[in-house]
Amino acid sequence: MTSFDEVDKIDDAKNSAEELNYYERTAGDYERRVKSINFQASELCFKALKVFEEETGISIPKDGKFIDVGAGTGLSGEQLRIAGFTGVVDALEPVDTMFALAKEKGIYSTRYPDMLSPDKETSVPGKAYDLVYSCSVFTNRSATCECLPEAVRMAKNGGVIAVAMNGDHWEGTFDLVVRRMEDEKIVELKYSDASEELFGGTKARVFILNKL
Template sequence: MIDYNDTVYNAKTPAEELGYYERIAGHYEEKLRGINYLGSELCFKALKEFEEKTGIIVPRDGKCIDVGAGTGMSGEELRRAGFTGVVDALEPSDNMYSIAEQKGIYSNRYSDMLSPDKETSVAANWYDFVISCGVFNNRSATSGCFPEVVRFAKKGGILAVVMNNDYWEGYFDIVIKSLEEEKVIQVKYLESVDGYCDDKAARILFLYKL
């Protein structure tokens, strides 16, 4: 039986959050359905809008990395959206990734946890498309980790981020503004939309790596 009181919001540290995902991996997707989570779907709906508005087309045969790949839900949306190239995964939870691996989506897995003061083993300036849905927060993958994810994208690459809107103001907005001022990225698409999960809104960004 699923305990809906056992939530990631109870985690206070990155280690506790990783432990949560290890513990609930087997019924993770069912839990998300129970809270009407639509982060991945919102991302690919926004991708179409981003491409139509900007004229920038993310190559479907390029190299992608799914940051916080979990059980592969965003990876499944990638494939449904026509992405045929290499899709790698950054996912520290062994139990979550063991489920994702069975879906045959990913070419390589990196098991690092994001940290604001330590690089992961992911190559720099390598990916055409970097995607992250429902990963960034104020517990583990904090705003201080975001420059590391930007490092993954090649010059001219696109980063797509969907997060709980609660973590935007006073956290990620500051980091994004700083990276823009440093001419590391350009914000090409920025929206707040309802329907992220239950009563939560999503903040959706598409960023261009300079």
């Protein structure tokens, strides 16, 4: 089976500028590439959200307000709608060519063109969203574990943050940041699963936080 690295070579990017340039150049072919390897991040995220709601009794309002962190070409926005969420959905997406394709799908309302940073807030308002979700954006490159608190900042108190990512990046990085935020009484980890395949034998990590 073709590996994700062979398909898109994104791991060759040495910094955030190179990563942005890569996506600017390859946006037109992005969906074909991820579908060719049956990349499941968006589907797994919303599958997990359904289980989370059933197991915890925490209900995300279907007509609420949502933000797609790293919206890309809108694949995760499509899955949001398939999952029955009908409310306003905004996008955090720094790549113009990617968002141009997402915009054509008629899903997103407001776009914030910022890139996640560990030491600077984006222009996204704080405490604004019932659901903050991110599918295959958090990695060990630019959107590192230290950017996770920025996604949490966007959620309303009592809101939900759902992340689907490559499970290889969880141990010793993201798990520690989540534990730190739990210790600080900012969030509670409500769901964490690494049993599903993300692509080509690589395991996904899907985790869901409840903002306190």
